Structures are given as C-alpha cells and as structure tokens.
Amino acid sequence: xxxIVEISDADDPRVDDFRDLSRADRxxxxxxGRGLVxxxxxxxxxxxxxxxxxxxxxxGVRRRIEELAxxxxxxxxxxxxxxxxxxxxxxxxxxxxxxxxxxxRAPVIEPAELIGRSRRLAVLEGIGDHExxxxxxxxxxxxxxxxxxxxxxxxxxxxxxxxxxxxGHVLRVxxxxxxxxxxxxKLLRDNGFRIAALTPRxxxxxxxxxxxxxxxxxxxxxxxxxxxxxxxxxxxxxxxRIPMVSGVDSLNVATAGAITFHAMIGA
Amino acid sequence: xxxIVEISDADDPRVDDFRDLSRADRxxxxxxGRGLVxxxxxxxxxxxxxxxxxxxxxxGVRRRIEELAxxxxxxxxxxxxxxxxxxxxxxxxxxxxxxxxxxxRAPVIEPAELIGRSRRLAVLEGIGDHExxxxxxxxxxxxxxxxxxxxxxxxxxxxxxxxxxxxGHVLRVxxxxxxxxxxxxKLLRDNGFRIAALTPRxxxxxxxxxxxxxxxxxxxxxxxxxxxxxxxxxxxxxxxRIPMVSGVDSLNVATAGAITFHAMIGA
Numbered sequence: 001x002x003x004i005v006e007i008s009d010a011d012d013p014r015v016d017d018f019r020d021l022s023r024a025d026r027x028x029x030x031x032x033g034r035g036l037v038x039x040x041x042x043x044x045x046x047x048x049x050x051x052x053x054x055x056x057x058x059x060g061v062r063r064r065i066e067e068l069a070x071x072x073x074x075x076x077x078x079x080x081x082x083x084x085x086x087x088x089x090x091x092x093x094x095x096x097x098x099x100x101x102x103x104x105r106a107p108v109i110e111p112a113e114l115i116g117r118s119r120r121l122a123v124l125e126g127i128g129d130h131e132x133x134x135x136x137x138x139x140x141x142x143x144x145x146x147x148x149x150x151x152x153x154x155x156x157x158x159x160x161x162x163x164x165x166x167x168g169h170v171l172r173v174x175x176x177x178x179x180x181x182x183x184x185x186k187l188l189r190d191n192g193f194r195i196a197a198l199t200p201r202x203x204x205x206x207x208x209x210x211x212x213x214x215x216x217x218x219x220x221x222x223x224x225x226x227x228x229x230x231x232x233x234x235x236x237x238x239x240x241r242i243p244m245v246s247g248v249d250s251l252n253v254a255t256a257g258a259i260t261f262h263a264m265i266g267a
Numbered sequence: 268x269x270x271i272v273e274i275s276d277a278d279d280p281r282v283d284d285f286r287d288l289s290r291a292d293r294x295x296x297x298x299x300g301r302g303l304v305x306x307x308x309x310x311x312x313x314x315x316x317x318x319x320x321x322x323x324x325x326x327g328v329r330r331r332i333e334e335l336a337x338x339x340x341x342x343x344x345x346x347x348x349x350x351x352x353x354x355x356x357x358x359x360x361x362x363x364x365x366x367x368x369x370x371x372r373a374p375v376i377e378p379a380e381l382i383g384r385s386r387r388l389a390v391l392e393g394i395g396d397h398e399x400x401x402x403x404x405x406x407x408x409x410x411x412x413x414x415x416x417x418x419x420x421x422x423x424x425x426x427x428x429x430x431x432x433x434x435g436h437v438l439r440v441x442x443x444x445x446x447x448x449x450x451x452x453k454l455l456r457d458n459g460f461r462i463a464a465l466t467p468r469x470x471x472x473x474x475x476x477x478x479x480x481x482x483x484x485x486x487x488x489x490x491x492x493x494x495x496x497x498x499x500x501x502x503x504x505x506x507x508r509i510p511m512v513s514g515v516d517s518l519n520v521a522t523a524g525a526i527t528f529h530a531m532i533g534a
Contacts, residue, residue, distance in 0.1 A: 043516075139522060142515045167516050207529070243532055248409045249310075249434050251525065255406060258522045259529045262474075265510055 002058055002072040002079035004065065010089035015080050017102040018059045020092045021160065035105055038160045039168060041097030046071050047168030053103035060099030061087065068099065105158065111149060111176040111184060115191045118146035120264050121218040122257060123178070123185070123195070125232050126153035128223065133157055134165030135254030136221070141169035143261035148173055149188075149218070151232070152181035182235040185218075193218045197228055197236035198260055200250065204239035212240070212264045219260050224253050269325055269339040269346035271332065277356035282347050284369040285326045287359045288427065302372055305427045306435060308364030313338050314435030320370035327366030328354065335366065372425065378416060378443040378451060382458045385413035387531050388485040389524060390445070390452070390462075392499050393420035395490065400424055401432030402521030403488070408436035410528035415440055416455075416485070418499070419448035449502040452485075460485045464503035465527055466495055467517065471506035479507070479531045486527050491520050 007015055017036060036056070039048035042064060049055060049071050058065060058072065058079040065079050072079065088094045115121065122145050127133050133155055140148060148157070155162065157170040178184035188195055196212055197204075197220040212219065220236055222228035227250075233239055242259055244250065251259070274282055284303060303323070306315035309331060316322060316338050325332060325339065325346040332346050339346065355361045382388065389412050394400050400422055407415060415424070422429065424437040445451035455462055463479055464471075464487040479486065487503055489495035494517075500506055509526055511517065518526070 135519075135522075138516070139518065142511045142518050144510075144512045169515070208532075242529060243411075244409045245411050248436065249405070251406065251409050252402075255402075255522050255525045258518065259526050262509060262526045262529075265475075 002075045002077050005078045005080050007059075007080045007082040007086060010086050014078070015059055015082075015090050017057060018090050018100055022092050037103040037105060037158050037171070038163065039101045039103070039171070040095070040099070040160070040164055042067050042099060044163065044168035045099055045101040047171050048101050048103055049075070051103075051171035052106040053171060054106070055101055055103045058099065058101045059087065059090070064097070064099035109174055109176045111178055111187055114147045114149070114174055114176045115187055115193070119216045120144065120146050120261075121149055121188070121193070122261070123149040123151060123188075123218050123220045124154050125151040125181070125220060125228055126223040126226065127221070127253065128153060128155050130155050130159050130161040131165045132223070132253050134162035134170065135252075136257050137162070137166040137170040137173050139254055139258040139261060141166075141173050143258060144265060145173065145261050148175040149178050150175055151178050153223075182232050185235045188218045192216050194238065195220060195236040197233045197239045198222070198241070198256060199228055199233055199239050200241050200244065201233070201239055204241040207240050207242050207260060207263050210238055210240040210263070212260070213266050217264055219264065221253055221257050221260070224250055269342045269344050272345045272347050274347045274349040274353060277353050281345070282326055282349075282357050284324060285357050285367055289359050304370040304372060304425050304438070305430065306368045306370070306438070307362070307366070307427070307431055309334050309366060311430065311435035312366055312368040314438050315368050315370055316342070318370075318438035319373040320438060321373070322368055322370045325366065325368045326354065326357075331364070331366035376441055376443045378445055378454055381414045381416070381441055381443045382454055382460070386483045387411065387413050387528075388416055388455070388460070389528070390416040390418060390455075390485050390487045391421050392418040392448070392487060392495055393490040393493065394488070394520065395420060395422050397422050397426050397428040398432045399491070399520050401429035401437065402519075403524050404429070404433040404437040404440050406521055406525040406528060408433075408440050410525060411532060412440065412528050415442040416445050417442055418445045420490075449499050452502045455485045459483050461505065462487060462503040464495055464500045464506045465489070465508070465523060466500055466506050467508050467511065468500070468506055471508040474507045474509050474527060474530050477505055477507040477530070479527070480533050484531055486531065488520055488524050488527070491517055
C-alpha cells in the first residue's frame with residue numbers, strides 16, 4: 001500500500017506538490033505551471049485513484065489516510081501524514097476535508113476516438129467558469145453522458161476547483177478538446193451524430209419535442225450570459241430550448257445541461 | 268423618489284439596518300434578530316422593489332443608487348449613499364455589488380390560500396442548506412412553479428444568502444409553511460393535487476412515465492443526503508425517480524428539482 005511518511009516540517013520539500021495550492025491553482029496548466037491534478041477529500045481521492053491519472057502522492061491527516069487504506073492498497077506511492085496545522089501551512093489554507101492526492105495528467109484523448117465510442121455527448125462552448133464546468137461534469141456523470149467535448153473558450157476541467165465541484169467526476173467522464181471551432185463539429189456529423197444546440201431563440205424547438213433520446217446525439221451548451229455563438233448554432237441540425245418563464249434569468253448552464261441530459265436518456 | 272441621504276460616518280445610526288450583515292445573517296429570523304429582508308445588487312434590489320415586502324431603505328454607492336432611480340421613483344424611503352469604504356465598514360465586508368436594500372417581512376401566506384390559487388407546486392422537506400434553497404426558488408421561478416410549500420426541516424428562504432442565490436426569486440415565488448408535517452399534505456389532496464415524491468427508490472416510477480404535466484401536481488423534494496422521509500414518501504400518490512447512473516452521487520437537489528419542474532410543464 002501507499003507507504004506512510006510523517007511530515008512535521010511545513011518546509012519539507014517532499015510535499016512540494018501540495019504547496020501553496022491556492023496560488024498554483026490559478027494556472028495549473030500553463031507553461032511554467034505544474035499542471036498537476038489535485039483531488040480533495042476522501043471521495044474525490046478515491047475517484048482519482050480509480051482514474052487513468054497516475055497518482056504521485058497523498059497528503060493528509062492520519063485519520064483520512066487510514067480511511068483510504070483499502071483504496072491505496074495496491075499503490076506504491078508515498079502517503080504523507082501531517083497534522084492539520086502543518087497541512088494548512090503547506091497548502092496555504094485550512095483544508096476542511098483533511099486529505100489530498102496529486103496525480104500527473106494522462107495523455108489527452110483524441111476527439112475522434114471519444115466520438116467513435118460514444119452515443120451521447122455534451123459539447124461545450126465558452127464555459128469559462130470552473131464551478132459551472134465542474135457541475136456540468138457532475139451532472140453528465142449522473143445522467144449517463146458518455147463524454148464531453150470542449151470547444152472554444154472553455155476552461156481546464158482539471159483545474160482544482162472544477163475537480164472539487166464535479167465531485168471528482170471530471171476524472172471519470174472522458175473529455176477531449178476540439179481545436180478548430182466550430183469546424184470540428186463535422187467529426188460528429190461524420191459519425192452519425194445529430195447535433196442539437198440549446199438556445200432560447202424563439203425559432204427553436206421545445207426540448208420535449210426534439211426527440212433527443214433517439215440515436216446518437218450531441219448537445220451544444222454555451223455560457224449563461226452570451227449563450228452559444230451564431231456559428232455554433234448554425235453548425236447544429238436542430239436548435240432546442242427549455243421553456244422558461246419570461247422575465248426570469250436563464251437557468252444556470254449546469255442546470256440547463258442536466259435538464260437536457262435527462263431528455264437524452266433513452267426511454 | 269427615494270430621497271438621497273449622504274452617509275460619511277460608518278457609525279451613523281441611520282444605516283443600522285445594514286450593520287454587520289454577516290453576523291446578523293446567522294439568525295435573521297430568531298427572537299432578538301431583526302428578521303429583515305436584505306437584497307444585494309441592482310437586479311435583486313429591483314426584484315425586492317417589485318415584491319410585496321415593504322422596503323425600508325436603500326444603501327449604496329452613488330452610481331448604483333442612480334441606476335435604480337427609475338425603479339425607486341415612486342418610493343418614499345431614504346437612499347443612503349456612501350463610498351465603498353464606508354459601506355464596507357457598516358456592512359462588515361466588501362460588497363461587490365455596491366447596493367443593498369432592506370425590507371420588512373410581509374405577512375405570511377396561508378398554505379390553503381397558496382394551494383387554492385396554484386396548479387404546480389414544489390413541496391420541500393429538510394432543505395436546510397440556504398444555497399440549495401435559493402437555487403430551488405430560482406429554478407422554480409424559471410420553470411413556472413406557482414409556489415413553494417416548506418415542510419419540516421427547511422431553512423428560512425428570506426435568509427440573506429438564499430435571497431442572493433435565488434437571484435431575488437424568493438421574493439417573487441410565493442411560499443407558505445406547512446406546520447403539521449406531513450399531515451398538512453392532505454390540504455393538497457383536498458384541493459385535487461396529485462402528490463409526487465422524488466426518490467431514488469427502486470420501486471419508483473421513471474419521471475418520464477409519471478405524467479406530471481397533467482392536472483394539479485405537487486412534487487415533494489428532500490435533501491441530498493438523507494432524501495425524503497418514509498412518512499413523506501408514503502403521503503404521496505406516486506414515487507418518481509430520475510434515472511441515474513449507479514455509483515454516481517445523486518444530483519444536487521436544486522438540479523433534481525429543475526429536471527422535475529421541467530417535466531411538470533404542460534405540453
């Protein structure tokens with residue numbers, strides 16, 4: 001199992017992967033940044049352990065590391081144990097959940113590969129908010145979406161806050177990046193997907209009538225404020241809307257996504 | 268219109284309604300607490316102004332108070348203007364949105380009255396989390412729910428954080444308290460409502476097959492962890508579930524509510 005290493009000095013370089021997380025969190029994936037994947041709390045750490053991301057180390061208070069004994073049984077990495085005060089000094093803030101794990105990134109999945117093995121996909125445009133992105137992955141996981149394609153303007157799903165809000169589901173739901181946007185949507189059409197754009201436009205079809213529960217379907221979701229770009233909507237076969245009361249702000253995008261994902265579940 | 272009063276001293280007693288909000292927020296409705304309704308930001312303040320809650324005063328930086336000139340045109344209350352520093356000293360934290368309004372509570376609505384004039388209702392049990400409660404009201408407003416009935420164990424929807432997360436929709440969507448729980452659910456049955464309990468129980472009906480878009484329907488929603496109590500589920504005519512992937516945490520209750528509210532929209 002993970003081998004326990006006691007850490008009593010917050011400056012110990014062995015826990016550098018966990019140092020100053022709120023700062024590193026700003027740009028984990030930028031050149032010069034480390035781009036490590038951070039999981040917080042027992043449940044999310046367990047999901048990281050079950051994911052393709054190669055775990056480098058754990059860091060936690062003794063009780064939480066012990067709770068993870070079974071999940072780390074086959075793992076040959078250090079489990080650094082410290083008290084809550086030392087942990088807070090290393091991490092840079094008080095950590096409610098008492099345990100972290102860190103992993104390297106895994107090789108990215110090619111869009112064509114993900115599309116080829118999927119039947120229900122979410123395609124995101126302009127989702128820059130890490131909490132919305134995380135919540136979308138959580139909802140996608142719960143409602144059986146096979147994968148997520150990230151179009152223009154999306155944030156990094158492996159950012160610490162997205163991982164946390166997703167409850168670790170960004171580590172389970174496969175995703176791929178579409179680099180030519182929206183041209184790459186043709187990959188979906190070439191694979192027999194019907195593309196539905198979620199938009200409040202008046203000429204869009206009510207979600208209930210769009211029959212998204214049949215065949216291979218990809219749904220395009222844009223950010224709450226500006227919504228999908230015209231280019232994205234035009235690249236879709238059908239525009240669909242959730243009937244909403246006028247004068248009310250639109251739903252949060254992760255909530256709108258959940259309603260749509262539910263409509264995509266086969267009868 | 269609201270009459271402008273300049274405030275340059277953070278100790279000025281005229282802004283006592285707005286003092287130390289993060290502290291007062293803990294128990295706004297308890298004996299000894301003031302139980303005032305607080306709206307933050309231009310959009311939510313506008314909703315408060317349009318609500319039945321009698322506004323006592325506004326407090327903001329000049330630019331925000333001016334943005335509200337039209338909405339406050341008919342109002343005979345003070346609009347206290349201060350710079351951001353004085354506001355922060357009064358309120359107890361930096362206020363991103365630059366304007367607040369405070370109102371007294373309005374008389375509560377009786378459940379029978381709310382039920383009598385509604386066709387689609389949400390009934391909540393054990394929703395103690397203010398953010399979930401606020402998000403439920405936002406989703407209820409967007410998806411045309413006529414009102415909310417609060418059963419046992421629910422927090423106060425007029426708590427500051429709920430008001431904010433709801434984007435002010437707790438001020439628009441009427442709610443009432445059911446004091447005998449779950450006995451008061453008979454009020455719904457007496458008024459011809461079908462009561463549907465949302466629960467992951469295996470013997471529950473898929474939401475799609477439950478025909479919640481017909482007739483008068485009340486949906487019971489419980490909190491994410493424990494869910495609805497057995498008593499609440501037994502008081503319902505039908506148990507419905509959102510089909511979810513096993514091994515995934517349940518959806519957030521406000522998200523599950525949104526999916527259900529969407530299913531309640533008449534075809």
